[in-house]
Amino acid sequence: MAERTFLDGLRDRATRLRIHSIRATTAAGSGHPTSCCSAADLVAALFFDVMRFRPAEPQAVDNDRFILSKGHAAPLLYAAWVEAGALSPDSLLTLRRIDSDLEGHPTPRLPFVDVATGSLGQGLSTGVGMALAARMDESDRTVFVLLGDGECAEGSVWEAAQIAGHYRLDGLVAIIDVNRLGQSQATMLEHDVQAYRKRFEAFGWRAIVVEGHDMGQVVKSLRSARRRSGRPVAVVARTVKGKGIPEVEDRDGWHGKPLPADTAKRAIDSLERQLHGATLPDVRPPTRRPASLAAPSRLVPMPAPAYEIGASVATRQAYGEALAKLGKLNPAIVAVDGDVKNSTYAERFLEACPSQYVEGFIAEQNMVGTGVGLGVCGKIPFVSTFACFLTRAFDQLRMAAISRANLKASGSHCGVSIGEDGPSQMGLEDLAMFRAVPGSVILYPADAVSAERCVELAAGHRGIVYIRTTRPKTPVLYGPDEPFDIGGLKVVRQDAADRVTVVAAGVTLHEALRAWAELRQRGLAIRVIDLYSVKPLDRPGLLAAARATGGRLITVEDHYAEGGLGAAVLDAVAGEGIRVHKLAVTELPRSGAPEALLDRYGISARHIVETVLEIAPGG
């Protein structure tokens, strides 16, 4: 096909994308047509010239991938897949309806959406993960991420940019749609495309500035970007918001607003007149199907844990050892750590499986987003840092849930038991955070054996799993053959005479065991439960214990009183009229020795004993 005719065909595709986007949002009565129109030429060139993929098999491993980081331009994405033949044009008119999978922002309810977007600044991190996976798998697929200019204000974009630059991820292309206007006013940099170029270059990228509505330039630059050059590539495109809709082009106050019916009609008429009637270019398939990219095999189970009962081992160390052990058997397991691998013990995994490890440096948002991207590509990603620093990535975790991601996170150094480093390093809200992530699993082992089993359970579970580990060493409680399950609990002390049930996990389980011993001296029996699976939890098991002990439950946790283990237990049993006495950290803690802090903040054996004596009849 002659170049001129070919470009006209792409221009027609772009025009059709605009028409679809306007029609869909006007039908829906809400949405972002102007944000679609600025990027229509870029997306047309990507889908119908530059990217190599099979529309009927959107998840095929050899496909190039496209992430719409500026998720509010969802209709443009849907329109592109309509034009590619993977969606019916009629479906666009169901946009944003409760019975439609064409949601307001893209979600993986649609087969061609790898990750949900719509919280800005997250797509590039996902792209980093997908590009890293491609490199590990020796695939030549390229990952394209379309970002808005406004979203480049998100620090997470620069976390991703620096990591991509550092690892020279030349399979990653960022396209910046510099349309000058944010939601409520102009962006900081407006049309200063050179500033974007300088920033990406300073972060180790090759950057190309392009007129985003000049199809010839767009095609040339994107083709160039797809070629491997030892660096990731940023295509900085100067565009006009609302391009193709003369009444709103480049005008403030038109973000997130559908066109009224008459304006839409005029715009569509005008766009239709721009169609060249050229032959429309087709999607280009990938050139190869790499053999190494087979679906991940089932998890190879680990041999039984090798710890001796009574030995003193920190659960964070057991986490690292278990991950190393599992990783050697399962090449799909990948770990990313935030420059604390000597604290989280992810370094054990690095030592054992160096090619499966990615150093994430001190950039937790990108670490989580990268994990999501690795998971999309069939890896089983474990990301780790201090529990408190995972709060940095709450929005990424929230979006991971909407993305139905397969992601494992480990937070070490939970609670006041970390001691002298003080409150800034204590994870005291991580359980509340992960409990509020829909569909998540939360595992909180109290000893090395259960920690090892939790790692295995996490790897085998499809979804988001959080493993909470503890800084100080704790004694091994369980034998090598003890079974653990997601949703299980262990009754570690019981007797027919038990008068109260104490529910604990992690470091507080050992406090509960101390309390048990002390109370036994006084002739008072208590039941002790290890609630290693905080979410889901074994409600029947908890109820049975509570009923066997007069309906009296004490929860004790190294976490703030809100939203943690005690709250989980309350949620499970409160409807049954069972009274729960919650011991938790109820004020801002300070530096000090771990044991002193457990005691000062009311979660030591002494407090458990006192609470038992207070509530147990005859206690």
Add this chain to the structure above:
Amino acid sequence: MAERTFLDGLRDRATRLRIHSIRATTAAGSGHPTSCCSAADLVAALFFDVMRFRPAEPQAVDNDRFILSKGHAAPLLYAAWVEAGALSPDSLLTLRRIDSDLEGHPTPRLPFVDVATGSLGQGLSTGVGMALAARMDESDRTVFVLLGDGECAEGSVWEAAQIAGHYRLDGLVAIIDVNRLGQSQATMLEHDVQAYRKRFEAFGWRAIVVEGHDMGQVVKSLRSARRRSGRPVAVVARTVKGKGIPEVEDRDGWHGKPLPADTAKRAIDSLERQLHGATLPDVRPPTRRPASLAAPSRLVPMPAPAYEIGASVATRQAYGEALAKLGKLNPAIVAVDGDVKNSTYAERFLEACPSQYVEGFIAEQNMVGTGVGLGVCGKIPFVSTFACFLTRAFDQLRMAAISRANLKASGSHCGVSIGEDGPSQMGLEDLAMFRAVPGSVILYPADAVSAERCVELAAGHRGIVYIRTTRPKTPVLYGPDEPFDIGGLKVVRQDAADRVTVVAAGVTLHEALRAWAELRQRGLAIRVIDLYSVKPLDRPGLLAAARATGGRLITVEDHYAEGGLGAAVLDAVAGEGIRVHKLAVTELPRSGAPEALLDRYGISARHIVETVLEIAPGG
């Protein structure tokens, strides 16, 4: 004093800072002496030559300010204040003890610490807030922020950098201690100081590269940095981790490790031999006390709300109107919004009080950090964005609590009631997040009058207050003189015959009122509570209502089931054996019309009616 002698005096100060840092951490048995030593020359020059402050009045408004963003170098900070005469040298030997305010990372338990640090990458945002406050107050004080090189991997640093560049905050100086080594390995950029320079320049800064142990160069560059030049200034200092301790200098594996006693002794002996015995330079006081910087006056109260009962107004709009009204009366009120001011209605404040508004763009971490910094300087900052995007700043909120910050946050667009935009835009975990912030207050108004009162309550309360607002319009329920209090609730429907109490807030209160009307038709009376103060909550009020209605409580909330309003109620009453039936969102929602989504996810009037009928005797 001759320049040579003067520099020797500064060198001696630096040497003494190293000695103090080594001694303190070895005595504590933990801590980060090597991270102190790399920055000792920089801090000596700052404290004893460049900064203008009064050590005895560390919070005086005319002082230059210093933020140790690399908070793990806390002993260096404490040592500097010892040398400045504000702390006794002996106190250094109490470092990290439970009875000492010299915590492992700095907290405002010490009078010279404005904000807690230790979660990396947050100090520069605080500095932005403090520099903005200085500009608003026409103060010439300069804010110095010392960052580690490793922490520059945090995206929040670049959020702050871009905003400082955009606003040309020439009262802000960042000093980057490029010591090459992170916690677990070398940083990405190692000693590539030019890369840091390029990055800061690309983000709109003036950048100076300096040898960080050459006191002459350090002094010259920091003096130059303090001079106003229309741009913020980054001093990129090439340093050596552990400088001055020959056995560990520039060696990996020595992060966060105190020196063993013998190594410490050898290091201190060697450092003491380096002392010149020069006259030590003193701290320099500020040149003026600007009159405009008086302590903020008491809040001028607003006139009563002017809404008509039954009028339809979104609480987010009432938030913006109230803030504008309050801001006009109180110049200390400042608002920052994340480029959604036309959605949160912060634009009303911008229109009314333009000089008190700062556009924060799409950078929520920096927005919250900036708010903290504004609060330190006597402003009453209100930051706003969609409720879900505040999750982006959970770590900043966590640190704000440790900083005992005076910060108000408003999250609009909570819950599934936002409708068609879909799950990425729905705040469904914000209550869980803010409840887990120690000392926080959470207000969740259901109508315009209470929203206006909540803004006033928030402004008048010293601490962290979260105001949750709703997207759709809701009818005005309360008259202009209705009183509201932090920790209060409203019984909006009651009768002696009530058989169940329904506790709701925000949009679900209106669903509860619909259920009340429908049940009344059926001859069944229910009590309805508006729990507008979710934290703290009125426990006696809840218990009284529960007891008056047979111990039967239903909670209904537009939030996930974990950690929200229902959890707060459970926490308050479960110890009393009261059964709580929680209605909340229990799965990942999707796009759709607001009413349809409320119904689909089980929190509409219909579900309340059904639950009442299920549990009310004879219902």
